[in-house]
Amino acid sequence: MTKKQMLILFIGAVIVAGFLVYANLTFDAYMLRVLNLIAIYMSAALGLCLINGFTGQFSLGIAGFMAVGAYAASLVTLPIAAKESIFFITPLIWPFSVLELPFIAGIIFAAIVTAIFSFLIGFPVLRLRGDYLAIATLGFSEIIRVVSTNTISITNGALGLRGIPPYTNIWWSFGFAAFALFVIWRLINSSYGRAFKAIRDNDVAAEAMGIGLFKNKLLAFVVGSTLAGVSGAFLAHLLTAIDPAMFRFFLTFNVLLMIVLGGMSSITGAVLGASIVTFLFEFLRYLDSPMDLGFITIPGAPGLRMVIFSTLLILMILFRRQGLMGSKELTFEWIEKQLARFGGKKGKPREGDSHANP
Amino acid sequence: MGKRFGVLLVLLAFIMVFSGTGLADEVRIGVYEPLTGPMAAGGQMTLEGIRLAHELYPTVLGKEVRLFVEDNKTDKAEAALTVSRLIELHRVNAIIGTYGSSLAMSGGPVAETAGIPVMGCSPTHPLVTEGNDYYFRACFIDPFQGHIMATYAYHTLGAREVAIIQDIAQDYSVGLSHFFRQAFVELTGDPASVVGMSSYQTLDTDFTAQLTYLRGLNPDAVFAPGYYGDVALLITQARELGMDIPFLGGDACEAPEFIEIGGQNVEGVAISTHYSADAPVTEESTKFVEAFYEKYGHAPSAFAALGYDAYLLILDAIERAGSIEPEDIRFALSQTEGFEGATGFITMDETGNAVKTGVILQVQDGEFIYAGSVEPQ
Numbered sequence: 001m002t003k004k005q006m007l008i009l010f011i012g013a014v015i016v017a018g019f020l021v022y023a024n025l026t027f028d029a030y031m032l033r034v035l036n037l038i039a040i041y042m043s044a045a046l047g048l049c050l051i052n053g054f055t056g057q058f059s060l061g062i063a064g065f066m067a068v069g070a071y072a073a074s075l076v077t078l079p080i081a082a083k084e085s086i087f088f089i090t091p092l093i094w095p096f097s098v099l100e101l102p103f104i105a106g107i108i109f110a111a112i113v114t115a116i117f118s119f120l121i122g123f124p125v126l127r128l129r130g131d132y133l134a135i136a137t138l139g140f141s142e143i144i145r146v147v148s149t150n151t152i153s154i155t156n157g158a159l160g161l162r163g164i165p166p167y168t169n170i171w172w173s174f175g176f177a178a179f180a181l182f183v184i185w186r187l188i189n190s191s192y193g194r195a196f197k198a199i200r201d202n203d204v205a206a207e208a209m210g211i212g213l214f215k216n217k218l219l220a221f222v223v224g225s226t227l228a229g230v231s232g233a234f235l236a237h238l239l240t241a242i243d244p245a246m247f248r249f250f251l252t253f254n255v256l257l258m259i260v261l262g263g264m265s266s267i268t269g270a271v272l273g274a275s276i277v278t279f280l281f282e283f284l285r286y287l288d289s290p291m292d293l294g295f296i297t298i299p300g301a302p303g304l305r306m307v308i309f310s311t312l313l314i315l316m317i318l319f320r321r322q323g324l325m326g327s328k329e330l331t332f333e334w335i336e337k338q339l340a341r342f343g344g345k346k347g348k349p350r351e352g353d354s355h356a357n358p
Numbered sequence: 359m360g361k362r363f364g365v366l367l368v369l370l371a372f373i374m375v376f377s378g379t380g381l382a383d384e385v386r387i388g389v390y391e392p393l394t395g396p397m398a399a400g401g402q403m404t405l406e407g408i409r410l411a412h413e414l415y416p417t418v419l420g421k422e423v424r425l426f427v428e429d430n431k432t433d434k435a436e437a438a439l440t441v442s443r444l445i446e447l448h449r450v451n452a453i454i455g456t457y458g459s460s461l462a463m464s465g466g467p468v469a470e471t472a473g474i475p476v477m478g479c480s481p482t483h484p485l486v487t488e489g490n491d492y493y494f495r496a497c498f499i500d501p502f503q504g505h506i507m508a509t510y511a512y513h514t515l516g517a518r519e520v521a522i523i524q525d526i527a528q529d530y531s532v533g534l535s536h537f538f539r540q541a542f543v544e545l546t547g548d549p550a551s552v553v554g555m556s557s558y559q560t561l562d563t564d565f566t567a568q569l570t571y572l573r574g575l576n577p578d579a580v581f582a583p584g585y586y587g588d589v590a591l592l593i594t595q596a597r598e599l600g601m602d603i604p605f606l607g608g609d610a611c612e613a614p615e616f617i618e619i620g621g622q623n624v625e626g627v628a629i630s631t632h633y634s635a636d637a638p639v640t641e642e643s644t645k646f647v648e649a650f651y652e653k654y655g656h657a658p659s660a661f662a663a664l665g666y667d668a669y670l671l672i673l674d675a676i677e678r679a680g681s682i683e684p685e686d687i688r689f690a691l692s693q694t695e696g697f698e699g700a701t702g703f704i705t706m707d708e709t710g711n712a713v714k715t716g717v718i719l720q721v722q723d724g725e726f727i728y729a730g731s732v733e734p735q
Contacts, residue, residue, distance in 0.1 A: 028446035028447075029442050029445070029446050029468070029471070029472065030439070030442040030443050030445070030446035030447055031446070033438065033439055033442045033468075034439070037435065037439070085485070085488070085489070086485065088536075089532070089533075089536045146559070149526055149527050149559070150526060150557075157526060157529075157532055158525075158526060158527050158528050158529045158531070158532050159483075159485075159529045159532055159533060160460060160463070160529060162463050162485055163489070166467065166471075235435070238438075239434055239435055239438050239464045240438075240464065240467045241434060241460070241463045241464040241467070242434070243434070243460050243529060244527070245460065245527065246433075246434050246435070282439065282443075285428065285429075285443070288393075288428070288429055289426070289427065289428075300427065302393035302394055302427075302429040303393065303394040303429065306394065
């Protein structure tokens with residue numbers, strides 16, 4: 001990394017941090033909530049992006065891992081008094097019933113538990129390829145949901161957990177999103193990352209070149225799933241209430257949508273996709289409520305926003321199948337060129353400048 | 359075209375953002391209900407009642423009431439977001455909602471932090487209002503509903519041994535079966551009087567395994583606190599298995615589809631609910647039923663009646679408080695006593711739950727017929 005790039009990175013970080021400070025001071029609780037959700041989904045999308053986009057392993061288990069992370073963290077951070085009032089049908093089992101740890105401990109615990117779960121599930125199923133893997137991970141996600149519905153002495157079943165302390169704030173959620181971004185960025189540009197991409201592009205060729213398929217797939221799967229798990233923990237501490245029905249296939253679909261929209265194998269794409277989908281879903285709410293345009297009043301129709309959103313998606317798939325970013329990234333070279341252009345120092349930027357990876 | 363289109367979008371965005379703010383001299387009431395997603399039917403029914411109430415009583419303290427309706431998509435994250443949106447963007451004075459206890463539990467803390475009172479219409483789970491000073495509800499809670507059906511099974515049916523079949527994936531069903539069991543054991547004094555408990559999952563369509571197990575236990579009656587579709591199907595299969603014992607249900611069975619699906623098989627099934635159009639309890643209920651027929655052309659469900667009452671309870675609190683400050687509304691709501699609503703006389707207890715009469719309906723000749731009331735304990 002050159003000095004100039006460090007400077008760009010630093011300025012970028014300052015701008016983001018400055019925006020967050022500004023948001024924290026002036027935005028209302030609603031906007032902050034949307035921002036929090038954006039950051040949380042961003043972390044999950046980055047995790048899925050690593051597995052699906054860069055390693056080419058089509059995993060549909062993200063909701064299951066988010067559930068594991070959410071429950072793991074909530075069970076250790078929930079105040080003991082709250083635990084007693086929530087578990088009124090069957091009491092909570094021993095180690096959790098006396099635990100009341102700080103948030104950071106909950107997050108670490110969530111990361112460890114999801115890492116173990118993803119290793120245990122990844123170990124057998126990563127021998128499968130393509131559609132089979134997708135089905136196996138989807139099945140796992142459903143199993144997690146069904147198990148959490150039935151193990152009442154741990155998860156409180158369908159009644160769910162309530163009264164989780166609202167620890168998640170802008171700093172935690174964006175801090176973790178930045179951490180996830182850093183991890184994925186470093187990983188992708190290491191020899192592991194090149195191995196991941198080789199496996200995605202042609203696993204037979206990759207194996208012939210001496211890349212350990214299983215080891216690399218498992219690494220990507222565990223890292224990606226753990227990021228999703230921790231994002232689930234943040235989600236639980238934002239909503240303060242969770243139940244198994246939250247983690248249906250729909251959640252996986254939502255995160256998948258973000259990376260498809262942003263561009264499957266692009267970190268920038270995952271970030272953009274998570275921001276756009278979350279923001280747009282809230283913004284399009286205006287379509288649901290009655291609109292008074294002065295000369296005509298349109299009665300509100302609940303669900304209209306979803307129709308519009310789906311239409312946008314269909315158009316997207318028809319006209320830009322590779323997603324907003326495709327496999328392109330926002331690179332230092334591109335930023336430098338843009339700066340040079342606006343500074344008026346160097347020549348015109350050419351088409352396709354954003355191709356190269358840093 | 360790209361740039362111009364972008365500018366247009368931004369302009370449109372600004373117009374939309376600012377069109378949300380309006381006159382100061384109005385009362386703003388927010389509504390968050392599941393208008394799409396798996397619970398959409400319940401949310402829509404409730405909204406019908408709220409809209410009717412708004413039409414009949416459009417003003418309070420000489421100020422116009424404005425409703426802000428948001429859809430929470432039957433999603434917990436969205437429920438918290440919509441409450442936040444109502445408070446921050448629409449600057450509401452009070453909120454009504456929501457069908458589905460799990461949704462109310464994620465929306466509740468947001469309102470509590472912001473200090474805005476919420477009047478729940480039909481979330482019956484006890485934990486919705488517990489420990490939250492800003493959440494109230496117009497319906498009774500599951501422990502009371504369990505008590506109603508246990509009393510009915512014990513006294514009216516003369517059952518001494520009952521079995522329960524619950525939907526383990528629904529918080530409502532799991533909670534209600536727990537409270538029913540508690541109440542029934544209390545009546546008989548014998549923990550073994552609930553002879554068996556069996557579970558299924560939402561979307562299951564084959565209940566024969568569970569039913570065969572329960573049939574072997576030979577209970578006097580079966581309590582099935584699930585949603586209408588599952589329960590109707592379950593009873594149909596029970597009849598096919600030759601189980602002729604009485605079946606009991608909860609308020610989630612009160613839907614025309616229950617009888618459509620169950621047909622002849624659900625004859626005689628008794629359910630507990632909040633209200634019956636056949637037995638208007640107050641003057642307000644007569645007025646509500648008539649106006650509802652006129653506006654929508656069909657009989658109101660209990661959820662519509664609860665939505666109607668939730669709106670009226672807030673208006674009543676504003677009138678008594680003589681103020682539209684959220685804190686004053688909250689205090690007045692907590693002092694509600696003997697309020698005459700469409701679903702009966704409502705008094706708030708110290709937790710914010712409505713203490714009111716429960717109604718039992720029975721299916722007779724393809725219709726829900728009023729079969730009695732149970733007074734609060």
